[in-house]
Amino acid sequence: MTRKTNRQFTLAARPQGQARLSDFELVESAIPSPKDGEVLFRNTLFSIDPYQRNLMGNGSSEWPVIEIGDPMGGPTVAVVEESRNPDFAVGDHVQTWTGWQDYAVSDGSDLRKLDPNIAPLSTALGPLGLTGFTAWYGMTKVHDFKPGGTLVVTGAAGSVGSTAAQLGKLRGFRVVGVAGGPEKVAFLKRELGLDEAIDYKADDLEQQVARALPNGIDAFFENVGGPLFPVLMEHFNTDAKMTLCGTIADYSDTELPKGTNYLPRMITLIHYRFVSIKAFATPYVLDTFPEFLAEMTPLVTSGRIIYGEEFIKGFESLPETFLKLFDGSHSGKKLIVRAD
Amino acid sequence: MTRKTNRQFTLAARPQGQARLSDFELVESAIPSPKDGEVLFRNTLFSIDPYQRNLMGNGSSEWPVIEIGDPMGGPTVAVVEESRNPDFAVGDHVQTWTGWQDYAVSDGSDLRKLDPNIAPLSTALGPLGLTGFTAWYGMTKVHDFKPGGTLVVTGAAGSVGSTAAQLGKLRGFRVVGVAGGPEKVAFLKRELGLDEAIDYKADDLEQQVARALPNGIDAFFENVGGPLFPVLMEHFNTDAKMTLCGTIADYSDTELPKGTNYLPRMITLIHYRFVSIKAFATPYVLDTFPEFLAEMTPLVTSGRIIYGEEFIKGFESLPETFLKLFDGSHSGKKLIVRAD
Known part of the structure; x- marks a missing residue:
C-alpha cells in the first residue's frame, strides 16, 4: 500500500545486554525522490535475523555498528515504484539491504532482481537469500x-x-x-x-x-x-x-x-x-552468491530442502518481532515482517 | 664410561599435578646384546624437554603416555659400542629416541648419524634436533x-x-x-x-x-x-x-x-x-626433517642463530633436572644431562 510518508525504525540507544523496545524509535519523514539513474522502491518484506543484534552495538560483536539515529539494517524484498534507471521498471521485484524503512532509493548496484515465477519472493530473504x-x-x-x-x-x-x-x-x-x-x-x-x-x-x-x-x-x-x-x-x-x-x-x-x-x-x-x-x-564472500543460487535454487524449488516461514503483519511490529529471537520462544521458522 | 649394568629411570607413578622425584624409579638390569642387524649404543647426552611431562600422564595432554615401569622417553645422543649392522661402526655418533637409560639396541632405522665435525654433538638435541x-x-x-x-x-x-x-x-x-x-x-x-x-x-x-x-x-x-x-x-x-x-x-x-x-x-x-x-x-611431520637441517645447519654453525646449553653431569641427576623446567627457576637454556 502506497503511503504519504516514510516510516523508519531507527536506533534510539545502544542496548545494555538484551535489546529492548525502547532501543528503537519510530520516525516519519518525506518519501525520498529518485535522482537520474536511481530507482525508488517500497519495502514489502523485512528479514528478521539474529546478526542484526550485532548492528546495535554493546554486545560481543566487534564489527561496525550502525549510528544512533540511523535505521536498523537488514535485507528486504521491495517493489519498484518509480524508476529513472533503464535497468529497472515500475513493478519490478528486488532484494535490497535497506533495513527497517518503508521507502528507499538506490542506483541499482546493490539491488538483486527477483523473479516470482522461479520461487516465492520471501525465499529471497530465507533459503535463497542471506x-x-x-x-x-x-x-x-x-x-x-x-x-x-x-x-x-x-x-x-x-x-x-x-x-x-x-x-x-x-x-x-x-x-x-x-x-x-x-x-x-x-x-x-x-x-x-x-x-x-x-x-x-x-x-x-x-x-x-x-x-x-x-x-x-x-x-x-x-x-x-x-x-x-x-x-x-x-x-x-x-x-x-x-x-x-x-x-x-x-x-x-x-x-x-x-x-x-x-x-x-x-x-x-x-x-x-x-x-x-x-x-x-x-559481506566479504558475496562473489560466491551466484554459485550458491545455482546449487540451492533447484534444491529449494523441488522441495529437497524445506524451510519454514512465519509472517508477521505490519511494519510497526518489527522491533517486537526481532526481540522474539532472543528469548528462545520463537518457533525457529524464518521470521518475516510483511508491510501493511 | 663403559658400565657393567644398564641403568634406567622408569615411570614409577603417574604424577598428581606437578611431577615429583617419587614418580621415577632407578632400576638396573643387564646390558642388552645386539642381535644380527642390530647395534648396541651407550647414551652420552640426554635431552630435557617440557613435552616429556606429557609422556607421564595425568595432565592436560591427550597423547599416548608411557606405561608404568617403562623408561622415560626422549631424544639422546649416543655412541655405538658394538655393531652387527653394516651401516654402523663402533664409535659412530648417533641421535636416538631411547630416553633415560644407559644402553639400548636398535636395528638402526630410528638412528640419525651425527658428524661432530659439522656441529657439536649436543646440537643434535637442541637447535639441530627436536x-x-x-x-x-x-x-x-x-x-x-x-x-x-x-x-x-x-x-x-x-x-x-x-x-x-x-x-x-x-x-x-x-x-x-x-x-x-x-x-x-x-x-x-x-x-x-x-x-x-x-x-x-x-x-x-x-x-x-x-x-x-x-x-x-x-x-x-x-x-x-x-x-x-x-x-x-x-x-x-x-x-x-x-x-x-x-x-x-x-x-x-x-x-x-x-x-x-x-x-x-x-x-x-x-x-x-x-x-x-x-x-x-x-612425530607426524618428520618427513620435513631434511629440509629443516638444510636451512638450519648453516644458520647455527655460522652463529646467526645462537643457542644456550646448560650441561648437568650424571645420569642420576635426570629426574631433578627435568623437574627444574616446571618451577620457572631454570635459565631457559637447553638442559642436557651428560652421562657419568
Whole structure:
C-alpha cells in the first residue's frame, strides 16, 4: 500500500545486554525522490535475523555498528515504484539491504532482481537469500568438510541451522541437530530427517549428547555458543573441523561469564586433537552468491530442502518481532515482517 | 664410561599435578646384546624437554603416555659400542629416541648419524634436533606467516622459543618475546636482538603488553598458555595466525581453573577477527626433517642463530633436572644431562 510518508525504525540507544523496545524509535519523514539513474522502491518484506543484534552495538560483536539515529539494517524484498534507471521498471521485484524503512532509493548496484515465477519472493530473504547463503557458504567454502562422518549443527531448528543440517544430509553426513525443547527436536527428526536430535534445554543434556555422538564429532556448524559449547566440544574427534557461523547465546553479553574457565580446555583440544575452528563473514564472500543460487535454487524449488516461514503483519511490529529471537520462544521458522 | 649394568629411570607413578622425584624409579638390569642387524649404543647426552611431562600422564595432554615401569622417553645422543649392522661402526655418533637409560639396541632405522665435525654433538638435541625442528616447523609449515608484521613468541628465552624468535627476526618480523623475570628479558633484547621483551611475572603485565604491541599481533608462537594467554589474545589483529606449539603452564593441570571463563572471548576473536589457531605434532611431520637441517645447519654453525646449553653431569641427576623446567627457576637454556 502506497503511503504519504516514510516510516523508519531507527536506533534510539545502544542496548545494555538484551535489546529492548525502547532501543528503537519510530520516525516519519518525506518519501525520498529518485535522482537520474536511481530507482525508488517500497519495502514489502523485512528479514528478521539474529546478526542484526550485532548492528546495535554493546554486545560481543566487534564489527561496525550502525549510528544512533540511523535505521536498523537488514535485507528486504521491495517493489519498484518509480524508476529513472533503464535497468529497472515500475513493478519490478528486488532484494535490497535497506533495513527497517518503508521507502528507499538506490542506483541499482546493490539491488538483486527477483523473479516470482522461479520461487516465492520471501525465499529471497530465507533459503535463497542471506539465510541460505550463510548456511551454504559455511557448509561449502569454509572447511573442506569430508562427508561420511558426524556433523553437528547447533540452532538446527533455526533458519540458518535447518538449511545447514539439510545440506549435511544431502552431502552424506550423519547429522545430529541441537535445538531447544521437544517440539523443535521432533521437527529435526520428523521434518528434516536428521539422524539424531538433542534438546539442549533438557536436564540430561550430557547424557543426550553422549548417546547421540557415539563416534564423536567430525564436522561442526556452530550457531549458538553459550554453555552448550563446552559440553559438545568434548566430543570433537581428531581433525574435527568447526565452522563458526554465530553465537546467538553470547551476542548480548557485556561481560564474560564466571565459573569454570574452559579456554585452556579448548586450547588443549586444538593442541592434541588438531581441532580447526574457522569463521567467515558473508559481506566479504558475496562473489560466491551466484554459485550458491545455482546449487540451492533447484534444491529449494523441488522441495529437497524445506524451510519454514512465519509472517508477521505490519511494519510497526518489527522491533517486537526481532526481540522474539532472543528469548528462545520463537518457533525457529524464518521470521518475516510483511508491510501493511 | 663403559658400565657393567644398564641403568634406567622408569615411570614409577603417574604424577598428581606437578611431577615429583617419587614418580621415577632407578632400576638396573643387564646390558642388552645386539642381535644380527642390530647395534648396541651407550647414551652420552640426554635431552630435557617440557613435552616429556606429557609422556607421564595425568595432565592436560591427550597423547599416548608411557606405561608404568617403562623408561622415560626422549631424544639422546649416543655412541655405538658394538655393531652387527653394516651401516654402523663402533664409535659412530648417533641421535636416538631411547630416553633415560644407559644402553639400548636398535636395528638402526630410528638412528640419525651425527658428524661432530659439522656441529657439536649436543646440537643434535637442541637447535639441530627436536628443539630446533619444533621451532622451525612451527614457524615455517603450520601457517603461511606473512613477514613484516608483529610476531609474539611466548617462552621466548626457552630453547624452542628462542629459536622461533630468532627465525622470526631473520624472516623480517618485528619480534616481541615474552619471558619471566628481568634476566630473561635482558637476554631477549641484548642477546637475541628482539624488538621488545615482556616480563610476564611483572606487576604491570597488561601495560607492558600494550606498550610492546602498539600495532597488535599478526603472528603468534605459543609455548606457555596459562593466565598469560587471555592478556595477549586481546591484541590479535584481524587474520592473526597462531601456531600452538605448547602450553607448559597447563601441562600439569588436572582440572580447569575457576574464575572468568575466557572461552566465549576466544570464540569471539575467532568470529570477528578471523584468528586462526593451528597445532602440530612433530612425530607426524618428520618427513620435513631434511629440509629443516638444510636451512638450519648453516644458520647455527655460522652463529646467526645462537643457542644456550646448560650441561648437568650424571645420569642420576635426570629426574631433578627435568623437574627444574616446571618451577620457572631454570635459565631457559637447553638442559642436557651428560652421562657419568
